[in-house]
Structure formats: C-alpha cells, structure tokens
Amino acid sequence: MVFLPPRYQTRLLSFNFNIITLGMIMQKIDELIKIEMKNRNPIMLKAFRAVKAKIMLEKTKKKPSSISEEDLFLQSTNKEIKERIEANSYFKDDSHPDLKENNIIIKGLTKFLPSKLSKDDQLNFIKKIITTAKANSIKDIGSIMQKLAPHKLLLDMKLASQQVRDILT
Secondary structure (H helix, E strand, O other): OOOOOHHHHOOOOOOOOOOOOHHHHHHHHHHHHHHHHHOOOHHHHHHHHHHHHHHHHHHHHOOHHHOOHHHHHHHHHHHHHHHHHHHHOOOOOOOOHHHHHHHHHHHHHHOOOOOOOOHHHHHHHHHHHHHHHOOOOHHHHHHHHHHHHHHOOOOOHHHHHHHHHHHHO
C-alpha cells in the first residue's frame, strides 16, 4: 500500500491501490494536481504532472495486464525520482535553482514510495527466497535475482546481488 502524506489523506481518503484500477489512479493523480494548483505549489504540480506523463507513456508501451496498477504508479514515481537525482549530479553550483527544485520534488515524491528494507531484513528476505527456490550453487544466481526483481522498490538491488553471491558461494 502506498503511504499518503497527511495533507493528501484528508482529501483523498479512498486512495487505496489494492482496489482501484488504472483509470482511478489517474483520477487520484488529477486530484493531487488540483490540490497543488489550489495551494499554488508549482514545484509539486510539476512533479505530479511528470509522474502522470510517465504512467501514460508506460500505459501505451505495455499490455494492461502485464503490470499491476500499483506497480505502474510506484515505478513511474521511482523513475521520476531517479531522473531528478541524476539531474542533480550535473549541477556543480549548489545555488542552482533547478537543484533546489529537484530536491523538493525528490522529497515530496519519496513520501509515496515504500521505505527500503534494512540490510538485516533484506538479508533475511533473500535467505527465505533462496531456501524456497532450493538454490545451492552460484549457477542459480540468475533465477534468484529474477525472483527478487518484483521487489526492487523494497530492496537495494546492488546489495542484494552481493548478498546472493555471498550466500551461494
């Protein structure tokens, strides 16, 4: 389930991804856009519009049944955050206005993503996946990583790859 900051919860009480369709997600994003327009917050308005555009782009690329609505929202939000972080790496001057704007957007959109697992929790999760898959050699790393891929928003995949490698060797 996606966490909503308190100021959105009061207006969007039914923002539950488990029971809504993609059309409903788009309606909720439209409502978030309206809220930001009323609050005269152009930075978050830009962020929600960018996420909506990414969802619409993904919707045209993939079959509707190939990805869940919640995953589509989370992936689009995560992609927007990653693009903003990458853009920030190009700014050499800390007083650049786009750097400040990107940091506000990153902070605002991060509230909609689930938090990453701690290293210990991630290791336990990986061990559980490995035992259920009955993997016992380094040859099985591909199948394990494939099973971890749907959980990439919760896991640090670089660390996960290293942990799987360590466990299987």
